[in-house]
Amino acid sequence: MNKILIAISIAVLFTLALSLPLDSISGREKSEETAEYGNHYEGDMLLNKDQLDALSSPERNGLINEKYRWPNKTVPYQLSANHTKEQQDYIEVGLKTLESVSCLKFVRRTNETQFVNLTGEADGCYSSIGFQNKSQNLNLQKYEPGSGCFRLGTIMHEFLHALGFYHMQSAYDRDDYVEIKWDNITPGMEHNFNKYNSSVVTHFNTTYDYESVMHYGAFGFSKNGNATIVPTDGDLGKIGQREGLSKKDIWKLNLMYECENTVEPEPEPEPEY
Ligand SMILES: [Zn+2]
Structure with a gap:
């Protein structure tokens, strides 16, 4: 009898532990589905100096400006050793989805100097806006695929930032x-x-x-x-x-x-x- 109770307690504790990361997200930002975490510009955007200047001047240019588009419709990316194989695979599911609806190509980086550098720091999910002409970070905090920064829509959301879209x-x-x-x-x-x-x-x-x-x-x-x-x-x-x-x-x-x-x-x- 005691063994059954202990087993149930362990199961309950395990379930609670699994639900904790989501609760802590909610505390940071109320809406789980928005998945905009972090203290960056608009939560998840890293703006370069030109982009910040553009926002404070009447001569704004951002998303419309073609210099923020990836040359040859091709985005080299480098996976992070900080992510698990399962997380890396899930990122690539997101990229395949973007490819399937467009003519864009996402290729694993070999020796390119301009590329999306995936990172897995514990401070949310965020990206630069558009092509930066250098290595640019795109952070996806580590979560189970399907949750937090590893929702498929969130992965694509961050890559749409990297491709040149604002909110x-x-x-x-x-x-x-x-x-x-x-x-x-x-x-x-x-x-x-x-x-x-x-x-x-x-x-x-x-x-x-x-x-x-x-x-x-x-x-x-x-x-x-x-x-x-x-x-x-x-x-x-x-x-x-x-x-x-x-x-x-x-x-x-x-x-x-x-x-x-x-x-x-x-x-x-x-x-x-
Ligand atoms: Zn965003």
């Missing part, structure tokens, strides 16, 4: 689609909700995308458990998915890299500002 809710017209609840944002984290003007970011001839894998969830950087981003129709569930790429994510990726598009998300002209 969806940074779009210049976002206030027509979402309301930012400034009173609920953790003090000091307001910069995560910046928006960029239309000389920096473009919708690539399509419209605002609630379903983008690049959209924060409703509770990103909340200080009190209340929503920080509310879609205009009040449906909190429509933002922050990390299951995979939306149709418009694929559309924009293919336009940015001049691939043939296989999806057609009803493109509409951008509003004039």
Whole structure:
């Protein structure tokens, strides 16, 4: 009888231990599904000096600027010995998925000097924005594949940063689609909700995308458990998915890299500002 009780106790403790990493994520940022961890610019973006300057000057240029695109539509990457084989394989599942919907190629680095350097530091998931013309880090904190930084959508989210995409809710017209609840944002984290003007970011001839894998969830950087981003129709569930790429994510990726598009998300002209 005692043996059974001990076995049950061990099972319960084991289950609790397994659930702990997720709880600690939630403490850092309320929304598990947004998976934006870390104290970098907008949580998970490393901006170079030009990019920071661009944000503070009216002559902004970011995502639209072609110098941030990977030459030859090819991204060399170097896996980290800090990740397990299983984690490395999962990263490559994400890369294969990006390849399958575009004409981009991800190749293991041999002697290239410009490449994505995967790291597995314990401070979240984050990436530089676009091609940096040198070795650039992309960090994926170690989690079980399918959770935390190792959700497939999060892996692709970080690589979309590396390819040149900012966050969806940074779009210049976002206030027509979402309301930012400034009173609920953790003090000091307001910069995560910046928006960029239309000389920096473009919708690539399509419209605002609630379903983008690049959209924060409703509770990103909340200080009190209340929503920080509310879609205009009040449906909190429509933002922050990390299951995979939306149709418009694929559309924009293919336009940015001049691939043939296989999806057609009803493109509409951008509003004039
Ligand atoms: Zn991000």
